[in-house]
Amino acid sequence: MKKIGFDNEKYVKLQSEKIRERIDQFGGKLYLEFGGKLFDDFHASRVLPGFAPDSKVKMLLQLKDQAEIVIVINAADIEKNKIRGDLGITYDLDVLRLIDAFRSIDLYVGSVVMTRYQGQPAADAFCNRLKALGIRVYHHYTIEGYPSDIDKIVSEEGFGKNDFIETERSLVVITAPGPGSGKMATCLSQLYHEHKRGVNAGYAKFETFPIWNLPLKHPVNLAYEAATADLNDVNMIDPFHLEAYGETTVNYNRDVEIFPVLSAIFDQIYGECRYKSPTDMGVNMAGKAISDDAVCCEASRQEILRRYYSELCSVKKGLGKTDSVNKIKLIMKQSGITADERPVIGAALKKAEETGAPAVAIEIGENKLVTGKTSTLMGPCASAMLNALKELAGISSEIHLIPPTVIEPVQELKVKYMGNHNPRLHVDEVLIALSVSAATNPLAQLALQQIPKLNGMEAHATVILTSRDESLFRKFGMNITCEPQYQTKKLYHK
Numbered sequence: 001m002k003k004i005g006f007d008n009e010k011y012v013k014l015q016s017e018k019i020r021e022r023i024d025q026f027g028g029k030l031y032l033e034f035g036g037k038l039f040d041d042f043h044a045s046r047v048l049p050g051f052a053p054d055s056k057v058k059m060l061l062q063l064k065d066q067a068e069i070v071i072v073i074n075a076a077d078i079e080k081n082k083i084r085g086d087l088g089i090t091y092d093l094d095v096l097r098l099i100d101a102f103r104s105i106d107l108y109v110g111s112v113v114m115t116r117y118q119g120q121p122a123a124d125a126f127c128n129r130l131k132a133l134g135i136r137v138y139h140h141y142t143i144e145g146y147p148s149d150i151d152k153i154v155s156e157e158g159f160g161k162n163d164f165i166e167t168e169r170s171l172v173v174i175t176a177p178g179p180g181s182g183k184m185a186t187c188l189s190q191l192y193h194e195h196k197r198g199v200n201a202g203y204a205k206f207e208t209f210p211i212w213n214l215p216l217k218h219p220v221n222l223a224y225e226a227a228t229a230d231l232n233d234v235n236m237i238d239p240f241h242l243e244a245y246g247e248t249t250v251n252y253n254r255d256v257e258i259f260p261v262l263s264a265i266f267d268q269i270y271g272e273c274r275y276k277s278p279t280d281m282g283v284n285m286a287g288k289a290i291s292d293d294a295v296c297c298e299a300s301r302q303e304i305l306r307r308y309y310s311e312l313c314s315v316k317k318g319l320g321k322t323d324s325v326n327k328i329k330l331i332m333k334q335s336g337i338t339a340d341e342r343p344v345i346g347a348a349l350k351k352a353e354e355t356g357a358p359a360v361a362i363e364i365g366e367n368k369l370v371t372g373k374t375s376t377l378m379g380p381c382a383s384a385m386l387n388a389l390k391e392l393a394g395i396s397s398e399i400h401l402i403p404p405t406v407i408e409p410v411q412e413l414k415v416k417y418m419g420n421h422n423p424r425l426h427v428d429e430v431l432i433a434l435s436v437s438a439a440t441n442p443l444a445q446l447a448l449q450q451i452p453k454l455n456g457m458e459a460h461a462t463v464i465l466t467s468r469d470e471s472l473f474r475k476f477g478m479n480i481t482c483e484p485q486y487q488t489k490k491l492y493h494k
Helices: 008-025 042-047 055-061 075-079 091-104 121-132 183-196 219-227 239-245 253-270 293-316 322-335 343-355 380-393 404-417 427-438 442-448 467-475
Strands: 030-034 067-074 108-117 137-141 171-175 202-206 235-237 250-252 359-365 368-373 458-461 479-482
Touching: 008 030, 008 055, 008 202, 030 183, 042 219, 042 293, 067 075, 067 091, 067 183, 075 091, 075 108, 075 121, 091 108, 091 121, 108 121, 108 183, 121 137, 137 183, 171 183, 183 202, 183 253, 219 235, 219 293, 219 322, 235 253, 239 253, 250 253, 293 322, 293 479, 343 359, 343 368, 343 458, 359 380, 368 380, 380 427, 380 442, 380 458, 380 467, 404 427, 427 442, 427 467, 467 479
Parallel strands: 030 171, 030 202, 067 108, 067 171, 108 137, 458 479
Antiparallel strands: 235 250, 359 368, 359 458
16 A cells, blocks of 8 residues: 555645635735646655645635636747646646646636736737637736846836736746646736735735755755756755845745845835745745655655656657756765665566567555566557556456457557557557456456556556656656657658
C-alpha cells in the first residue's frame, strides 16, 4: 500500500480558512493569483503523497459562493501552439477544458483574458471562438518597460490601456493553463482599475511550491526546482522577510526579484504596500499539512529522478534544453540521487539486454517488479501492462488471457485495412482485446478489475514511447519514464 505523508483534509480546511482571512483583510475584494495547476496538480500529489490532485478545487468549493474564476492565457502561447506537457494538449484547448471542468462542479467562470495581446491572428481566432461560445473575453497589452518603469506601468499608458475585467464576487481567482501567462500582471492591472473606481481591492498569491516553511534544500523544494528547470527558477531565502521579521523562509527568484517593483506599484496605487516580503503575499498552507516528512522526502527524490529522464527525452525530441538537464543533474549530485533509487530502470534495461529488444518494467509493490518484452504479438508496453494486471489479480503468467482468435483479427485490421506496418498491439488495443475476452473468460474480467490499482505505480521503458502508449500510462495515473532513445533510426516518430 502506498505510504501517505500528507493530510489532505487538514490542508483543505487550513487553506480555505487562510483565504477567507485574507479577503477580510482587504475589505471584501481579493484578487488571488493561483500558481501551478488548479485541477490536476499531479506534481504536488507525487511529492506530497496523500495530496489529492483536485484538493485546491475542493478548497475553492468551500468558497464557491464568494469565488469567480478568471482564466488568463498569453496570446503568444496561442500563436506558437504551446502544449501543456502533462496532458499533451495546447494551451487554448486547455482553457476550454478548464472552463468545462469548473462549470461541471458549479464554480463560476467569469471571463478569459488574453495577455500580451498584439493582434496575433491565432489569438484573434481563439477570441472569436470564445465569444461564439458565450464567454466574455478581455485584452491586456504588452507594456514597454515592464516591470521596471513604474511610472509608465501605473499610468493610462500602462495598466490604463488594458481592458477592465468586470467581476461580480469578492474572491477573484486568476488562473492559467501554465506558467508565464501573465497572472500577476493581470491582478495588478485590476488593482489599478479598481482603485480608479474607488475600490481598494487586495492581492494575494497562492503558489504551492516552493513551500515557504520547509528548508531551502528540502527534497520537496528541490523537486520544484527540478520541475521548473526549463524556466530557470531557483529557490532562495526570502531576504525581505528575513530583514523584516528575522525569520528564515523560502521563496523563489522571480518573486524575490519582482517584489521591489510590486511594492512600488502598490505604493503608486495606494500610497503604501501592506506586504513587507514576497512570503507575506502568499497564503499557502501545504507545509502545515505534512504528516510524515520522511515519506515526502523519498517521494520527492523519486520525482527529481523522473524529471531528469523527462528532460533527457525532451532534449532528444528537440523540445528541451541541455541547460535544464545539467541543472537537474546538479540537484541530483548535491542530493546524492542516482538511478539505483528507481528499481524499474535497472529491471527494464536488464530485460532489454536479455531479449535484444525494447522492454518495459513496472513496479507493482515494494520490491515487486514485472517486465514486458517486445514480441510478434505485442509491444513492450502492452506486454508489461498485461503482466502487471495478471500479477495483481494473482493469475499465473503461464495463462493466456487473450486467445489468438481475438488478437489475430486486430492485427489483420491494423495492417491490411488501416495501413500500419507494425502489427504489434499497443496498450489500448490489448485492453480492448482483454475486454472482449472478459465476456467469456472470468480471469480476463478479474485482470481488468485491477486497473484502478495501477494508479501511482512506477514504470520505465528502454525507448521513448509513442504518445499513444504514454498517454495510457498517464491516464491510469502511472509514473512512466523512458531512456532518451528511439526504437528506430527513422526521423519521423508518431
